[in-house]
Amino acid sequence: MSDLQRQFAKAKLASYPATMPPAAAAFDEADEEEEVDYFNTELPDAPQGDDDSSSASSASSASSTGTIIPSSNQKLFARPQGTPNKRSLDQIPWTTYFERELFLESRTGDSTIIHHAYLTSPVGTAPLFITHHGAGSSGLSFAALTAEIRKRLPSAGILSLDARGHGSTKISPEQEILDLSLETLSADLLTVVEKTKIHMGWGTLPPLILIGHSLGGAVITDVAKGGKLGNAVLGYAVLDVVEGSAIDALQSMQTYLSTRPLGFPSLESGIEWHIRSRTIRNSVSARTSVPALLSFDENAKSSRPWLWRTDLGSTQPFWEGWFIGLSKKFLEARGGKLLLLAGTDRLDKELTIGQMQGKYALQVFPEAGHFIHEDLPEKTAMVIVDFYKRNDRSAMVLPPKVSDMLRAGKKV
Structure with a gap:
């Protein structure tokens, strides 16, 4: 990993909470042992709300290969509550x-x-x-x-x-x-x-x-x-x-x-x-x-x-x-x-x-x-x-x- 990439990675991690998930906390140590370019991996685009003209399913899937996965008790990549992950199918009353x-x-x-x-x-x-x-x-x-x-x-x-x-x-x-x-x-x-x-x-x-x-x-x-x-x-x-x-x-x-x-x-x-x-x-x-x-x-x-x-x-x-x-x-x-x-x-x-x-x-x-x-x-x-x-x-x-x-x- 280049010096520029290493500095960028450390700056990003410094902004996260103190109780980091194991995969993220070990990032600095693993850096010296093996160079893995996590930040070149493309994440799937987040859904952009309800597209009424789309015929595709609202619950699309995407590969997460190569991404850093937080532990189950963390919500590192959680979306804001006001933006649902998929289109609501709840009934609207008359x-x-x-x-x-x-x-x-x-x-x-x-x-x-x-x-x-x-x-x-x-x-x-x-x-x-x-x-x-x-x-x-x-x-x-x-x-x-x-x-x-x-x-x-x-x-x-x-x-x-x-x-x-x-x-x-x-x-x-x-x-x-x-x-x-x-x-x-x-x-x-x-x-x-x-x-x-x-x-x-x-x-x-x-x-x-x-x-x-x-x-x-x-x-x-x-x-x-x-x-x-x-x-x-x-x-x-x-x-x-x-x-x-x-x-x-x-x-x-x-x-x-x-x-x-x-x-x-x-x-x-x-x-x-x-x-x-x-x-x-x-x-x-x-x-x-x-x-x-x-x-x-x-x-x-x-x-x-x-x-x-x-x-x-x-x-x-x-x-x-x-x-x-x-x-x-x-x-x-x-x-x-x-x-x-x-x-x-x-x-x-x-x-x-x-x-x-x-x-x-x-x-x-x-x-x-x-x-x-x-x-x-x-x-x-x-x-x-x-x-x-x-x-x-x-x-x-x-x-x-x-x-x-x-x-x-x-x-x-």
Whole structure:
């Protein structure tokens, strides 16, 4: 070892506590017997926190060959407590995002359905954003997005429901074949809105912005086209679904479902799978939304007792009905129209023509996956809030009437 290296090593060791681990304390003695260049050995880079865009495991391994290892009772190379060694996979509760949850009962025929929804009430004349998730997801899919919306519109309200067969919405008696037709899901959404209005004691509905992802986009478009919410609807936003590409994708849907795990050994492993597979590219959103997708089977005999709440394969009879005619309804329904996509290749012919004619607003996020609102909640919120402001009727200032100007003695 050179004199310069020896001086550097002694200066570093002088700064350590007096009770040094044996390997470090013996450094000076070993120096005379054998020259070992400890300081040319590269240590693995420390993790730089949570990288939401990474599909790799957060607990990466690295070789420690050639490094000085402290004794077990020392923490010579311990990281500061504020910086975890690996990404947290702990569940984030719904109370982080919403003020309350609702259980709204309705009866249809011989069945009773308890609609479950998350609500943050609007303040004053602020808008209410109503969200509908995609197939297999839940109302918490929009949690991260709604937090970002409220950063920009603190008085805004959010109503995010669980569709039947999803999340915490329950039907009794349980049905072998669950009715998930577009007509039924649209009726459920209208029921939730009306019962929320009654439960909260609202005399009239606040201004509404409807937001739907995938299947949810088809539902909110169908509701907007039906017009049963009247003039309360200012506009509607559809996230990453168009008729043509959706119907084409259905052909490979069963193949995709066959590649998913049937279950998970723990809730954390389910969250990790969604992040590693890049199904959801934002770990905060995954930690919020994934727990609502899984349920624990106490009678499970396998090592993977956390199973999917919704059997997507059984919904196949409804797939085409969800999306046929979607583009036409999207262009014809009353109100402002916003389409957010993860790629322009998803546009079909009808929507391409409509976009060229300026019939709706289009925003593309090529860096996002299918779950745009979970992958990029901040950017999605910026676009949606801007969309609301452009369609906010209360912000419109009409010119004064000529008769009023003359009556006030003003020249015309």
